[in-house]
Amino acid sequence: MKFYSTKGQVEPVNFQETIFRGLPADNGLFMPEMIPTLPSSFFDELPQMTLPEIGFEVLRHFVDGEIPDDELKTIVEETLSFDIPLAKINDSVYALELFHGPTMAFKDVGARFLARCLSYFTKKNHRKLTVLVATSGDTGSAVANGFFNVDDIEVVILYPSGKVSGFQEQQMTTLGGNITALEVDGTFDDCQALVKQAFLDDNLREAKQLTSANSINIARLLPQSIYYFYAWAQLPADLKTEAVFSVPSGNYGNLSAGLIAQKMGLPIKHFLACSNSNDTVPMYLWNGKFEPKPSVATISNAMDVGNPSNFFRMLDLFDGSYKKMINQVTGYAYTDDTTRDAIRKTYALYGYILDPHGAVGYLGLMDYFRSQTATGIVLETAHPIKFKQTVEEQILRDVPVPDHVQVTHLEKKSIPFKADIDAFRTFLKEK
Numbered sequence: 134m135k136f137y138s139t140k141g142q143v144e145p146v147n148f149q150e151t152i153f154r155g156l157p158a159d160n161g162l163f164m165p166e167m168i169p170t171l172p173s174s175f176f177d178e179l180p181q182m183t184l185p186e187i188g189f190e191v192l193r194h195f196v197d198g199e200i201p202d203d204e205l206k207t208i209v210e211e212t213l214s215f216d217i218p219l220a221k222i223n224d225s226v227y228a229l230e231l232f233h234g235p236t237m238a239f240k241d242v243g244a245r246f247l248a249r250c251l252s253y254f255t256k257k258n259h260r261k262l263t264v265l266v267a268t269s270g271d272t273g274s275a276v277a278n279g280f281f282n283v284d285d286i287e288v289v290i291l292y293p294s295g296k297v298s299g300f301q302e303q304q305m306t307t308l309g310g311n312i313t314a315l316e317v318d319g320t321f322d323d324c325q326a327l328v329k330q331a332f333l334d335d336n337l338r339e340a341k342q343l344t345s346a347n348s349i350n351i352a353r354l355l356p357q358s359i360y361y362f363y364a365w366a367q368l369p370a371d372l373k374t375e376a377v378f379s380v381p382s383g384n385y386g387n388l389s390a391g392l393i394a395q396k397m398g399l400p401i402k403h404f405l406a407c408s409n410s411n412d413t414v415p416m417y418l419w420n421g422k423f424e425p426k427p428s429v430a431t432i433s434n435a436m437d438v439g440n441p442s443n444f445f446r447m448l449d450l451f452d453g454s455y456k457k458m459i460n461q462v463t464g465y466a467y468t469d470d471t472t473r474d475a476i477r478k479t480y481a482l483y484g485y486i487l488d489p490h491g492a493v494g495y496l497g498l499m500d501y502f503r504s505q506t507a508t509g510i511v512l513e514t515a516h517p518i519k520f521k522q523t524v525e526e527q528i529l530r531d532v533p534v535p536d537h538v539q540v541t542h543l544e545k546k547s548i549p550f551k552a553d554i555d556a557f558r559t560f561l562k563e564k
């Protein structure tokens with residue numbers, strides 16, 4: 134399978150090149166040339182299949198033999214070594230709990246798959262690779278965890294000093310080995326600027342094979358389709374025709390992955406694109422105008438994105454047509470106060486603890502239900518423990534600590550770093 138750029142100015146490339154490059158040189162986004170429709174036998178068997186079995190069936194069409202089937206099976210099994218259960222909140226709403234992986238957010242799925250695919254190709258072709266990631270928290274921890282101890286791949290994480298949570302900093306800075314954390318004296322934007330400048334430096338790119346592990350990379354996106362199939366498989370049989378997915382969104386990777394699952398034949402009735410006050414995409418869905426703006430800080434901070442990069446993938450999936458998009462996707466946006474209310478009420482009424490991101494998705498369903506009947510599935514993108522204080526202020530009790538989280542007290546090994554491109558260049562060259 135070849136992958137083309139949404140801007141159409143570069144030649145389509147195979148899976149390996151697509152994931153090594155991350156971004157096409159024309160600054161578009163890579164998309165698969167063909168999205169296969171899966172046979173009806175697949176959908177009949179789906180309820181009996183395990184999560185990795187579904188994963189293999191979905192992904193093998195895109196990888197298209199570049200990784201042999203038995204290797205791909207192993208990669209998918211290792212990627213999805215934790216469950217993604219569908220929890221019932223009430224008779225019409227289910228939560229797809231994407232937080233049972235090591236860093237307790239859905240980003241584990243994409244980061245683990247990308248790391249293993251890159252590792253397969255570096256081994257096979259004796260390539261070495263340096264992965265650069267600028268992070269405001271969640272991406273860095275998922276990437277650090279996903280790439281830890283992967284041979285021939287060095288990971289450099291840049292995070293803004295003092296601006297990530299203690300838990301996230303623990304996960305990014307204590308691993309050591311092939312993971313280096315630079316604690317940048319500056320903001321997230323400063324970190325991102327350093328990474329961008331490094332990518333634009335031809336000299337450096339010649340000396341080092343650099344790639345990015347942000348959500349633009351198609352190998353992070355494609356495995357996210359898997360859990361839409363798995364969620365649908367877990368729904369009671371009589372509810373399967375009415376499935377509406379509500380997706381709390383920032384860069385719209387999750388939503389794009391859902392649209393891909395639908396194109397592969399999954400009978401999804403409708404999508405809800407739910408945001409916090411960073412409402413660029415809901416606004417587009419309301420008035421047809423895509424107007425990126427600076428991000429504003431909210432309590433659902435992993436969705437604080439004013440210029441969502443995967444929007445152009447969404448548009449591409451609808452052949453550039455606004456009309457087609459609004460036929461399948463409805464937008465909703467909520468303030469922090471409304472989000473807090475939703476956390477409190479959902480706990481009071483049903484005993485279910487939502488995190489602030491899932492709460493935004495839950496609110497979208499409540500509004501959708503005013504005019505439609507359906508079975509709602511909200512993507513619970515993070516565990517509420519990651520937003521302990523915000524959540525506990527609403528539910529007035531402790532959030533239980535999940536079993537799979539080991540609280541480590543390892544020593545932080547970050548390198549304090551000035552937001553200076555020359556210093557960063559020198560650092561990378563000497564590494």
Ligand SMILES: *Cc1c(COP(=O)(O)O)cnc(C)c1O
Binds near residue numbers: 238240
């Ligand atoms: C990254 C993230 C999001 C946003 O997902 P996109 O795919 O970028 O839309 C939502 N919730 C949580 C908890 C996240 O970490």
